[in-house]
Amino acid sequence: MPIRISGLTSGLDTESIVGALVSAYSFKKEKYEKAQTKLSWKQDAWKDLNSKVYSFYTSVSNLRYSSSYVTKKASVSNSNKAKVSAGGEAINGTQTLKVNSLAKTAYITGGKLASNISSDSTLAALGIKTGTDEKATIQVKTNSGGTTKIDIESSMTVNQFISKLNEAGVQANYDSKNHRIFVSGKQSGEAGEFSLQADNALGLDALSKLGLLTDSELNSIGTTSTEGADLIKKQYGAGVATASGFAEWIKYAKTYKDIINSDTATDEEKEQAENNLNLEPAARDVAKYLDDKGVDWSTLTDEQITAYGKEIYDKGEINSDSLAATRSGLVVSINAVRDAYVKLEKANAMPNETAAEQTARAAAIAEAQAEVDTALEDPTSAKWAEYIQNTFGSKNSDTDESYSKFWSQSDNLALADSVMYRIDLAQKIESGAMDLTKVNTGTKVDGTDAEIVLNGVTYTSSTNSITVNGLTVEALGETAEDEVLSVTVSNDTDALYDKIKDFLSQYNSLMNEMQKLYNADSAKDYEPLTDDEKNEMSESEIEKWEQKIKDSLLRRDTSLSSIISTMTMSMMKTYEINGKTWSLSGTLGIHTLGSLNAEKNEGYAYHIDGDSEDSKTSGKQDKLREALADDPDAVIDFLKQLTSGLYNDLDAKMKSTSVKSVYTVYNDKEMASEYSNYSKLIKTWADRVTDMEDAYYKKFAQMESALAKLQNNSSSITSMLGG
Known part of the structure; x- marks a missing residue:
């Protein structure tokens, strides 16, 4: 827009004059701007209402099906032991329930540390020392995340x-107030179970000084002692020796000793028996052991054989030579199993x-699996593999029981060192060379699954909530061994009553709002304000003025009248159920109050006779509850037909046409086109105003120029005349 400087010579208020001259054009522009603003408000009003109509439409859609009305309730004979809820698919009747165990989260409460230890203290302050050649190493083994090794350094802080x-x-966290480290699983149940284990002597010392050497770990070390001894005492090619294994060799030897000592056996038979006995070194050695003790083979009982088997096993020695030989064999076994995995x-x-x-x-997998099977056919390798998996390994996942990932990600020599360290540690504890009973131990709670027995079948879960065939059991306490709970499932008529009431509440809310919009007061003399008009009013006055217009935008709207009529007519329809005619008002006592008895704009709202929460109808006969108690299936059948009819009628109103989009009940396309037309008209009249202003300002500029020239000429003549 050009810069306009006028009135300098004439002294006229050019802007006011030009404004008055183009006011007719400006009025046209403002008229269309106000109409467009009003249309925009109307679009917003319809969008808000339409979203509510559509929401109701989708709710009604669900009520067309039986599944929406299947409501069940469940009760349990001892609510202190379990809480039970029933879904629609739960079976009516009485069921039995036992709670064997509750789900627990794996948890370690660390031993108490010195009061001067803070989260910023180094581990050296706890007396943990690490050298440059040997690290303090522990491992965290979880059921869900595998095994992770942690190298501990004395310079590390507690927080680190x-x-x-x-x-x-x-x-994990450190409680500086109670001076303890607390560690828990990331989820409850067996899936969150974990363990903290030392991988070497420094790691064991670190766990102890951190208060994290738990009672569970000490028990595990004890188990390692027995299992390690079983493995290391492998002798005579007889597989992994055990006390029962030695007892079997004694029985084997007795077969031949009875022949050798027999008075009736021939010399040839005795010689053959001696040869057979010598063919098996294990049998020969146990026979010599018993002979040295002066045992009478002929009177040897099974109880004695078992006792002597344990005695021989217990006398087995684990020395440096046997440990070295064991480690060598262990590495061979680990290599074979790991390479295959x-x-x-x-x-x-x-x-x-x-x-x-x-x-x-598929071919490669089959070939590799065959190598795994071959590696595990060796009894020693199989036994070591089982021991290593149980002690150090983690399964691939909750659904994959294999340890293939653990084996393929392990280091052969490091794994052998960990096994040998643990066995050596167990032997030291067993022999009394090391006493860990007086160290600062932590307390471990194992992660366990909840277990219930429902109708004789056992179910488990990592949480205390277990769902079986629509019945959800929340275990609260373990039942006694001879205690059996009763669970009763039945139809929930109260819930069905509430569902019907909720449906009517949604209908009433929408219908009352539409009635209010349709019957709104007229705002005939109100139009949207221009900026100049707003400048002359306060904020509250502007708000009230505009709200008056917005409240009346859908007054007597034909589209609104049509949707109101559609919904009211649908709700008044009757349907035949089991040969009888059903309706909301006649059969179920659900009816409107009419315009004379209802509150303003609530004449089409439905009320339930006998509803204790409705002051208008609470004193009347409750036909709905009676019908639900007498024949709930018939009530459901009627409601399905009623809501299906209402849905179909609404669906027909919400179909797309040339003037409206799908799922709308107003002419949104037509309004959008009208809004666009207003934009064009506003631009047209704005351009006309600008053109007329430019033309008038140009004429006034010419006048000013002529006046200035005349003034200059007049001054010159006056000067020449000596004025």
Whole structure:
């Protein structure tokens, strides 16, 4: 817009004059602006109402099906032991329930540390020392995240150590007030179970000084002592020796000793028996052991054989030579098993998209699995593999019971060192060379699943909530061994009553709002304000003025009248159920109050006779509850037909046409086109105002120029005349 400087010579208020001259054009522009603003408000009003109509429409859609009305309730004979709820698919009747155990989260309460230890204290302050050649190593083993090794250094702070634990798949924190480290599983039940184990002597010392060497770990070390001894006392090619294994060799030896000592056996038979006995070194050695004790083979009982088997086993020695030999054999076994699992993991990772890739992968997996099976056919390798998996390993996942990932990700020599350290530690404890009973131990609670027995079948869960065939049991306490709870499931008529009431409440809310909009007071003399008009009013006055217009936008609207009529007519329909005519008012005592008895704009709202929460109808006969108690299926059948009819009628109103979009009950397309037309008209008249203003300002500028020139000429003549 050009800069306009006028009235300098004439002294006229040019802007006011030009404004008056173009006022007719400005009035036209403002008229269309106000109409567009009003239309915009109307669009917003319809969008808000339409969203409510659509929400009701989707709710009604669900009520067309039986599943929406299937409501069940459940009760249990002892609510202190269990809380039970029933879904629609739960079976009516009485069921039996026992709560065997509750779900627990794995948890370690660390031993109390010195009062001067803070989260910023270094581990050296706890007396933990690590050297440059040997690290203090522990491992965190979780059921869900595998096994993670942690190297502990004396320069590490307590907070840094806590962070390492958290990274390893558990939840840990240091309570500086109580001076204890707390560690828990990330989820309840067996899935969240974990353990903290030492990998070497320094790691054991660190766990102890951190207060994290738990009673469970000490028991595990004790178990390692027995299992390790079983493995190391492998003798004579007889597999893994046990006390019962030696007893079997004694029985074997007795067969031949009875022949050798027999008075009736021939010399040839005795010689053959001696040869057979010498063929088996284990049998020969146990026979010599008993002979040295002067045992009478002929009177040897099974009880004595068992006792002597344990005696021989207990006398087995584990010395440095046997440990060295054991480690050598252990490494061989680990190598064989791990190499086979590495090959299996590589086969599983092969491409699997095309048919050729699938064939090649399947062949590779089969070949690798065969190598795994072959490696585990060796009794020693199989026994070591089982021990290592139980002590250090983690399954692939909750659904994959294999340990293939654990084996393929392990280091052979480090795994052998960990096994030998643990066995050596167990032997030291067993022999009394090391006493861990007086160290600062922590207390471990194992993560366990909840277990219930429902109708004779056992179910488990990582949480205390277990759902079976629509019945949800929340275990609260364990039942006694001879205690059986009764669970009763039945139809919930109260819930069905409330569902019907909720449906009517939604209908009433929508219908009352539409009635209010349709019967709104007229705002005939009110139009949207211009900026100049707003400048002359306060904020509250502007708000009231505009609200008056907005409240009346859908007054006597034909589209609104149509949707109101559709819904009211649908709700008044009758349907035949089991040969009888059903209706809301006649059969179920659900009716409107009419315009004379109802509150303003609530004449079409439905009320339930006998509803204790409705002051208008609470004193009347409750036909709905009677019908639900007498024949709930018939009530449901009627409601399905009623809501299906209402849904179909609404659906017909919400179909797309040339003037409205789908799922709308007003002419949104038509309004959008009208809004666009207003924009064009406003621009047209704005351009006309600008053009007329420019023309008038140009004429006034010419006048000013002529006046200025005349003034200059007049001044010159006056000057010449000597004025």
